[in-house]
Structures are given as C-alpha cells and as structure tokens.
Amino acid sequence: MARGGYLRPVKTVKNEIDSKISDSTIRRLSTYHRTLSILESTGTETISSRKLAEIENITSAQIRKDLSYFGSFGRRGLGYNVSMLKTKIGKILGLDKKWEIILVGSGHLGKALMNYDEFEKKNFFITKIFEKDPSKTGTMIGEIKVEHIDDLEKKVDPDRESLAVLAIPPEDVQSIVDRLSKIGIKGVLYFASRTVSVPRNLIVRNEDTTIELETLTYHITNKTERPVRTT
Amino acid sequence: MARGGYLRPVKTVKNEIDSKISDSTIRRLSTYHRTLSILESTGTETISSRKLAEIENITSAQIRKDLSYFGSFGRRGLGYNVSMLKTKIGKILGLDKKWEIILVGSGHLGKALMNYDEFEKKNFFITKIFEKDPSKTGTMIGEIKVEHIDDLEKKVDPDRESLAVLAIPPEDVQSIVDRLSKIGIKGVLYFASRTVSVPRNLIVRNEDTTIELETLTYHITNKTERPVRTT
DNA sequence: AATTGTGAAACTTTTCACAGCA
DNA sequence: TGCTGTGAAAAGTTTCACAATT
Structure with missing residues (x-):
C-alpha cells in the first residue's frame, strides 16, 4: 500500500483536511446512502455488507473497505443498522446540512x-x-x-x-x-x-x-462484455 | 439482483476485438474527440500530446498511453494531425456510424x-x-x-x-x-x-x-483539495 | 529539436483472507 | 456461527524516462 499513512490506524471518524479518499469511494457512498434510504423506508432494520453488495452489484469487501476509511459502523456477526449507517454516511457526505x-x-x-x-x-x-x-x-x-x-x-x-x-x-x-x-x-x-x-x-x-453515450457505443461497437457497474 | 450468491462484478472480458481498455480511457477518448472537433473547426491542423494535455488538464503521457492501446496515430517530432486523429478516435468509439x-x-x-x-x-x-x-x-x-x-x-x-x-x-x-x-x-x-x-x-x-452534487458537498464539507479532473 | 510510443516504475484501488468479536 | 474490519496481496492505472523517428 503505497499510500503511506494517509489514514492513521486510529479510529478517526472524520477525516481532516488532507486525507485522500478516492472519488470512486465517495460516489459509492452516495449510492449506499440512496439504497439505505429505500431500505429504511421499507422498514429494513439491519443489513450485511453482503446483502448491500448484491443490491449495488459490487463486492462486500469493497463496501467494508469504503466504510473503514471513516470508522467502524457495523457489528460483527450482525451487520449494519440501516438508519444509523444512513445517518453516518449522510454526515460524511455533508447531507446533514441544508x-x-x-x-x-x-x-x-x-x-x-x-x-x-x-x-x-x-x-x-x-x-x-x-x-x-x-x-x-x-x-x-x-x-x-x-x-x-x-x-x-x-x-x-x-x-x-x-x-x-x-x-x-x-x-x-x-x-x-x-x-x-x-x-x-x-x-x-x-x-x-x-x-x-x-x-x-x-x-x-x-x-x-x-x-456516457460514447461509452455505450464503444462497448457495443467492440463487442465488449457488459461491465456490471451502472453508476 | 440476487443471481445466486453475490456475483463478483464481471470485469473479465472474453471478447473478440479489444482486450481490457479501462472505462477511464474510453471516457478520455471521448473528450479528446470533442476537443479535436473544436480544433478542427478553428483550422488547427496539428497538435502535440503536450498541447492537448494542457487543454484537457491531464498529462501528455496519459494521452499517448490512451492512444497506444489502439495504434500509433502520431508522427514523432511532429505531433498528431487533428482531423486524422479525430477520425481515428471516432472510429474507435463507433462514431463513424449513425x-x-x-x-x-x-x-x-x-x-x-x-x-x-x-x-x-x-x-x-x-x-x-x-x-x-x-x-x-x-x-x-x-x-x-x-x-x-x-x-x-x-x-x-x-x-x-x-x-x-x-x-x-x-x-x-x-x-x-x-x-x-x-x-x-x-x-x-x-x-x-x-x-x-x-x-x-x-x-x-x-x-x-x-x-455529482454529493461529491461536491463531500469535498466542501471536508475541505479537501480540489481535484483537477472535471469530467 | 521536437515529440511519439512504450517498457518499467510508481502509485492507486480492489480483492483476499482471516483474526476478532457478537 | 456469522459478519465486520483490516493488513497484505493482487490487480489496475498513471507517470516516468528515454530510444526511436521525423
């Protein structure tokens, strides 16, 4: 890991001025937030990284790693509390403010x-x-x-x-x-x-x-296998 | 989505023409194409990877590497012919067809x-x-x-x-x-x-x-340095 | 002199795999 | 037992640096 200590192994919850979280991670957090909103509104109380990963079409390790940059929000053996995780991610993204x-x-x-x-x-x-x-x-x-x-x-x-x-x-x-x-x-x-x-x-x-349309025409033209990610 | 266990994203590609060109490369080709159109319409005949890189806010090596996956379109010492490169990239992206x-x-x-x-x-x-x-x-x-x-x-x-x-x-x-x-x-x-x-x-x-808005609010909230990429 | 094309190095991101905890 | 959190390994992407070419 050549990122040489961009995150101290501490359980810092808020990253300060200069930590380097990738744009992909932020975009995924945004999709997790949107999915958690739906789950919350349908009354789901708990979700595992595996189940969330199925919805998002990514790996569960990816989800756990994304979250780990910001803290520990789950409970081993149990998964994540939907509302709590939604709130935490919202706060990371700044959505707790108007x-x-x-x-x-x-x-x-x-x-x-x-x-x-x-x-x-x-x-x-x-x-x-x-x-x-x-x-x-x-x-x-x-x-x-x-x-x-x-x-x-x-x-x-x-x-x-x-x-x-x-x-x-x-x-x-x-x-x-x-x-x-x-x-x-x-x-x-x-x-x-x-x-x-x-x-x-x-x-x-x-x-x-x-x-976006040109990524479609490229893949169609070159008969590439469908990439699963849609966001 | 449940397709039997969780699926690991099908990143693997078995297909005819291309091997593994990243999505980022395709998206950049799309922006090169759009810039080359403008250059062509203003009468520019030749451009170097360095000058194109300045316009795109990326490195010239990135441009040369992106193009190298598909062939050699430039002339050493001289750069690229604008119309010819535009046509070549258009063909890669499938834009030669309606x-x-x-x-x-x-x-x-x-x-x-x-x-x-x-x-x-x-x-x-x-x-x-x-x-x-x-x-x-x-x-x-x-x-x-x-x-x-x-x-x-x-x-x-x-x-x-x-x-x-x-x-x-x-x-x-x-x-x-x-x-x-x-x-x-x-x-x-x-x-x-x-x-x-x-x-x-x-x-x-x-x-x-x-x-997109949430990547903005994240960066503003966390006072992260501006990422240079805008596309 | 200028600039491409490209292996190799550097860096980033994702995935693996398992210790540790509920 | 089930699932998180995380170092380490693997995979992927970008940059470097220079031989090759005009």
Whole structure:
C-alpha cells in the first residue's frame, strides 16, 4: 500500500483536511446512502455488507473497505443498522446540512432540475434562478422568481448559496464559472459538453451525456462484455 | 439482483476485438474527440500530446498511453494531425456510424435531450419518442410524433434503433429496461437516481445528478483539495 | 529539436483472507 | 456461527524516462 499513512490506524471518524479518499469511494457512498434510504423506508432494520453488495452489484469487501476509511459502523456477526449507517454516511457526505443551490439557465433542463424530486431527499434546495433572456426576468418557475443574469453578483449570497448548477449552453459556461468563483461559490455542476479552466477556490464537476453515450457505443461497437457497474 | 450468491462484478472480458481498455480511457477518448472537433473547426491542423494535455488538464503521457492501446496515430517530432486523429478516435468509439436512439419520457428532461445540439455532432439521432401519458400520444416534439409506451415493442426495430435514453421516473426504469432488453436494444442510458438489475445482453449506464452534487458537498464539507479532473 | 510510443516504475484501488468479536 | 474490519496481496492505472523517428 503505497499510500503511506494517509489514514492513521486510529479510529478517526472524520477525516481532516488532507486525507485522500478516492472519488470512486465517495460516489459509492452516495449510492449506499440512496439504497439505505429505500431500505429504511421499507422498514429494513439491519443489513450485511453482503446483502448491500448484491443490491449495488459490487463486492462486500469493497463496501467494508469504503466504510473503514471513516470508522467502524457495523457489528460483527450482525451487520449494519440501516438508519444509523444512513445517518453516518449522510454526515460524511455533508447531507446533514441544508444546501441552497442557485440554478443558472431556465430552459428545459433547468425546469427538469427544478422538478427533480431527489433533491430535497438529499437536503438540496434550489433557491434562486438566473437567466440571460430578459423576457423571462420576473416570471415564476415553481415558487421562484427568475432573475436576470446581470444581477448574479448582486443577488447571490455565497454564505447561503454555496452551490451552483448550470443548465446553459457551452459557450456561456466558462464566463459564468469565473463570475461564480469571484463571488465565492464553492461548487459548480454543469452539463455542457465542454472543458473549462477551473479557478483554484472552486470545485467543478461536469456531467456530459455524450460521454456516457460514447461509452455505450464503444462497448457495443467492440463487442465488449457488459461491465456490471451502472453508476 | 440476487443471481445466486453475490456475483463478483464481471470485469473479465472474453471478447473478440479489444482486450481490457479501462472505462477511464474510453471516457478520455471521448473528450479528446470533442476537443479535436473544436480544433478542427478553428483550422488547427496539428497538435502535440503536450498541447492537448494542457487543454484537457491531464498529462501528455496519459494521452499517448490512451492512444497506444489502439495504434500509433502520431508522427514523432511532429505531433498528431487533428482531423486524422479525430477520425481515428471516432472510429474507435463507433462514431463513424449513425446511431438511432429512442427516447422514453417526454417531460422537461426529454425535451432538453431533444434539443441537445451535441448529439448530431456525434452522429446520434433521436428518432422515436415514447411516453406513458396517453394525452401526449400523437403530439409532435420537433419533427417526431410521440408514441404511447404500450406500443414500444410494436414500434421499435432494434436493427435500426440500438440505443435508448430514459427520461422517466425511478419507479418506471426497471420495467422499461427489462422490456427494452427483450426487444434487443443494446445500450441504455437513464438518469433516475436508482440502481437497476441489468439483463446480460444489455449495457446500461446511469447519470445521477445527486451523486455529482454529493461529491461536491463531500469535498466542501471536508475541505479537501480540489481535484483537477472535471469530467 | 521536437515529440511519439512504450517498457518499467510508481502509485492507486480492489480483492483476499482471516483474526476478532457478537 | 456469522459478519465486520483490516493488513497484505493482487490487480489496475498513471507517470516516468528515454530510444526511436521525423
């Protein structure tokens, strides 16, 4: 293990500033959290890593290892308490706090995000909407009044809204990312098919449907065996 | 999912053409392809792995290694011919063929996908739309007439349409995946926040916005250094 | 002089396998 | 007995560094 002590063998529950947990682990924790929510709502009280692994289509060792970076949440011989594990993972991911999100772009994708049920389950709330088309300024989407993009700096309070989701065309992404970074927004998710240069104080993620489709066409074209992971 | 004990993910591949190319490599090839398109359209004729690496925010060795799995496309001392490399990568990803896609679900997300400009650049064409709300049957979205979901099996020709994109609620995903698999669809991309059990003959991908947001909230909450990768 | 292509090294992630505990 | 937690081994991925080539 060449990671040379990124985790002391102590039972630290919270990792501090510099431990290096892989992105894959974080993404899996997110799926565990979502599965645990469903199990909790169906009244399941306890689950073993083996059973959870079956649902997730991964190995049980993977689950135990992922959790071990953050502490010991199970009971030997018994498994994990569903609600307790869900709460613990939620805390690791920061889902115990309410997250206010600004949405930039109010086209079809923006509206789809506004209606997305999963958000509030995760404590995510879109609280402001910005749009460059002036004819839309002042119109309502759900309970939120659309603001003009020129007012971004004026209307956003980064102490409240720390996340932004961009449902805008590729050519607008870089400038909006730059403006959001200046305001002090902490994280941005955008959907456009484009690379952006990322200011240091900001975490940026991209979700690009064409990349996903191209992994499909690659595998189909090259007749590769189906990879089991779906997330 | 219980397929007799827990299954260890079928990572092993016994197939004709390729050996074991990682998913990360395929995803990067997809981004190279998109960058090369832009370079081509701006008249750039040649690019070195170093310059491409700067754009992509990765190392040049990574690019050369990714390409080396598939052949030698550059000229020592000179770099790569932009159009030629774009064509070669396109061929690897299967983008030299036209892909007809069926869309299931015609809500906001479905409409956003219908309007998505990037698709045709990649030779992706949504040619059929299915919807469970009968009041929408027969209405037009763009140039396509919406069909009722009951007619899925009747109206889909898997020799033409090999891909499906699902813009439907989580509770409908599993049954649609099962039906598409029976018809002989080869690849499915869905957006709902949910794991599905995947029939053997089908490749399934999931794009889940809450997972992306949770990687953001994790990093912000734990004040981890910004990871450079944005895609 | 510049830059590819690639083995080998370095590093990361996953899986194994079992001690230890309920 | 059943199942977790975890070092160690195995597998996988990225980076290094340089011979080969234009």
